[in-house]
Amino acid sequence: MGQNESVISDDTPPETLRERSLAAVADHINAGRARRIVVMTGAGISTAAGIPDFRSPETGLYANLAKLDLPEPEAVFDLRFFEKNPKPFYVLAKDLYPGNFHPTVSHTFISLLAKKGLLHQLFTQNIDCLERAAGIPSELIVEAHGSFASQRCIECKAPYPEDLMREHVARADVPRCIRAGDCGGLVKPDIVFFHEALPMLFYDRKDLIEKADLALVMGTSLQVHPFAGLPNYVPEGVPRVLFNMERVGSLGTQADDVLALGDCDAGVRELADLLGWREELEAQWRGLVGEEEAERQLSGRKKREAELHDEVIHLADRVDEVLHLDGHVGANKVGSFISSSSKDAEVGQHSAIREESPQADSSAPPVGAPGKEQEASQAVQPLESVQQVDVAVLQGAAHQHVDVYVGGLCSPPQAVGQGDVQTGGGQRVPQAGKAAPENAQASTSDQPAV
DSSP states (O other): OOOOSOOOOTTSOOSSSSSSSHHHHHHHHHTTOOSSEEEEEOGGGGGGGTOOOTTOTTSHHHHHHHTTTOSSGGGGGBHHHHHHOOHHHHHHHHHHSTTSSOOOHHHHHHHHHHHTTOEEEEEEOOOSOHHHHTTOOGGGEEETTEEEEEEEETTTOOBOOHHHHHHHHHTTOOOBOOOTTTOOOBEEEEEOOBTOOOOHHHHHHGGGGGGOSEEEEESOOOOSTTGGGGGGGSOTTSOEEEEESSOOTTTTSSTTEEEEESOHHHHHHHHHHHHTOHHHHHHHHHHHHOHHHHHHHHHHHHHHHHHHHHHHHHHHHHHHHHHTOTTTTOHHHHHHHHHHHHHHHHTTOOSSOOOOOTTOOTTOOOTTOTTOHHHHHHHTGGGGGGGGSOHHHHHHHHOTTTTSSTTTSSOOOEEETTTEEEOSOOOOOSSOOOOOOTTOEEOOOOOOOO
16 A cells, blocks of 8 residues: 555654644644644545446446447546547546535545635545535635636637636537637646646645645555655654555554544544534535435445445454354454444544454464364454444455545656656555656656556
8 A cells, every 4th residue: 555664653752742743632622733834735635525436337327338339448648649639538427517516524624624724735546526616715826737627629729718618518518619719729627647647736735735734644555656745745753644444554553653544535534523623624625515415424424334244244254164164253252342432433533453362372383283272263353343443444445446536536747766757646645645847847658548
């Protein structure tokens, strides 16, 4: 998952926070020591909004694209393919266009930071415009991979009117440039396609991270460069908080890193509780999206929790089957564990829920020692540490697609080599956490999308 460094030892004291916890982060903010908060987000904060993964065969999006005879789904975001055949993109855009989806609690929390004058800068990989819909001022947003917020001709670069764009997208029609002189070029939203450079604003604002006094990283796998390197620009001693299904990049390797593993919205609600902002957050969110949409998002979360419950029960059954534990670590025990964790998640206490076994004996011999039936039976007891598996880790295993663009539909450019920015490859990078070189310049690439 791009984790190439060890997690900080529990014995290592934090430098800035009183402890590595959301409670300590809340104290840090309430004490006025976090006035320049930098936030970095990925597709995970848009999950509850219902934005579909266009790679999934279960969605109507995938079925619509399949009818268009694409060489591969990613081709819909390839500039060269778009120049030859823009229709598939506009079929997709009809379903994804701003206005079809609503902000989540996570978006609203970032908006609340801005409202309180605490948001220094937001860097997002998402193209869904939900940050803008949540009321975050545009001057505080860096859309690293572009967005649907504006559009222009790919030939003469002339801006195209939003009202005309919306009309064309609603019909899945391809708009053409209307600039005087009859350019007639194809019009495309300012989304970063393969073979395009990231916006210069991304590089211009990157230095703001070095002035942060708190960094929040939310819902991103940090596997696509140069965005993946952004957390490494946070100065040492400045707390970094990760809200995500699993640990990613270098998060968790520094003394003041706090890992809030689990559902982003649940983590945000917990922090809001600790800050004393929960009532304000919920009221702002419900006022923004309406009661019907709020209930839809909440019911979707409960459905995901139920699916996780079933997945862990299946995992426990497999453990029993393979290790012949005869009920020592059975589905009932795991079911009880998940029930308690789901209850905690409902009130926001979602991080690293563990069930310790007071009988566990770390000195027990290995299971299966020859002629040692009693010792083997005792050795089963440490396996109750199977119950210590974080719910978030299991969630992460089931949600590897968390950074797939719209909130990350496709993987945009990444930094490669000394001083080059590859635009158009967008390959997943095994070593996350490496910042793009300071002298990196945007350039195009002929490499195919992955």
